Amino acid sequence: MPSSAVVYNPLSRALHWSIVLLVAVEFVLAWLMPDVHRGTQPVGLIAWHIGVGTTILALMLLRLLWRGVGGAPALLPGPTWQQHLAKLVHVLLYAGFVVLPLLGWANASSRGWTVHLAGVVGLPALAASGAVWAHKMGNVHQVVAYVLLGAIGLHVAGALFHGVVLRDDTLRRMWPRKA
Ligand code: HEM
Ligand code: HEM
Known part of the structure; x- marks a missing residue:
């Protein structure tokens, strides 16, 4: 087992794997929920999609805040291009999973829906009801979701x-385990 100096701290690991689980659930909800049209109400699976999506947003913000405070271990040695690619994908995932829920939220606001954090706490509208720019963000939301799936x-x-191939500590230091 790697020394505690080079593993991710327990909160970072807990947040990483909770978000992985929620993102998996969120894509399944997105695929199962009914198509959203003019007049569609945010109930059933759509309400779940919004509740889980806003939870992901909150956990991502907490995670970014905690990364600023608690830091992260340096990448393990390896070819420079692989390190650059890994960092680029990490930045894309961090930024993407903040921007993606915001785009969905803007779209929901343009439909006149009140968005609830985790289905419980009412949040302010990000756009006026009927706002054309925010309505268009629905398509951007979908495209960004699939780009992030690729990432x-x-x-x-x-x-x-x-x-599996290099058998180094990369996977182990993010793996959930006792503190
Ligand atoms: C990480 C979080 C999220 C992921 C991965 C995600 C993913 C997706 C995907 C893949 C679709 C397209 C479904 C299809 O192909 O039919 C979709 C649609 C949608 N999502 Fe999300 N979503 C997230 C967060 C949110 C949030 C927070 C909200 C609202 C507050 C939201 C509201 C919507 C709406 C309204 C649509 C339908 C858009 C339209 O058809 O114009 N999403 N989402
Ligand atoms: C929703 C899916 C995922 C997202 C959004 C995500 C996001 C991230 C981010 C942003 C980091 C960088 C952490 C930092 O340095 O601050 C990271 C690290 C890591 N992730 Fe993920 N991840 C996801 C899924 C997975 C999965 C399924 C695995 C395992 C198969 C995995 C394994 C790892 C490992 C091993 C690291 C540490 C990399 C290193 O030490 O250089 N991730 N993840």
Whole structure:
């Protein structure tokens, strides 16, 4: 087992894996929920999509804040291009999972829906009801979601390459374990 100096701290690991789980659930909800049209109400699976999505946003913000405070171990040694690619994908995932829920939220506001954090706490509207720009963000939301799915694929391929082929500590230091 790697020394505690080079593993991710327990809160970072807990947040990483909670968000992974919620993102998986969120994509399934997105695919199962009914198509959203003019006059659609935010109930059932759509309400779940919004509740889980806003939870992801809150956890991502907490995670970014905590990364600023608690830091992260330096990347393990490896070819420079791989380190650059890994960092680029990390930045994309951090930024993407903040921007993506905000785009969905803007779209929901343009439909006149009140967005609830985790389905419980009412949040302010990000756009006026009927706002054309925010309505258009619905399509951008979908495109960004699929770009991020691609980024996740690359990220997981990298993690598995380290864990299975290189057999270094990369996967282990993010793996959930006792503090
Ligand atoms: C990480 C979080 C999220 C992910 C991964 C995600 C993913 C997706 C995906 C893949 C779709 C397209 C579904 C399809 O192909 O039919 C979608 C649609 C939608 N999402 Fe999200 N979403 C997230 C967060 C949110 C949040 C926080 C809200 C609202 C507050 C939201 C509101 C919507 C709405 C309204 C649509 C329908 C858009 C339209 O058809 O114009 N999403 N989401
Ligand atoms: C929703 C899916 C995922 C997201 C959004 C995500 C996001 C991230 C981010 C932003 C980091 C950088 C942490 C930092 O340095 O601050 C990271 C690290 C890491 N992730 Fe993920 N991740 C996801 C899924 C996965 C999966 C499924 C695996 C395993 C197969 C994985 C394995 C790792 C590992 C091993 C690290 C540490 C990399 C290193 O030490 O250089 N991730 N993840």
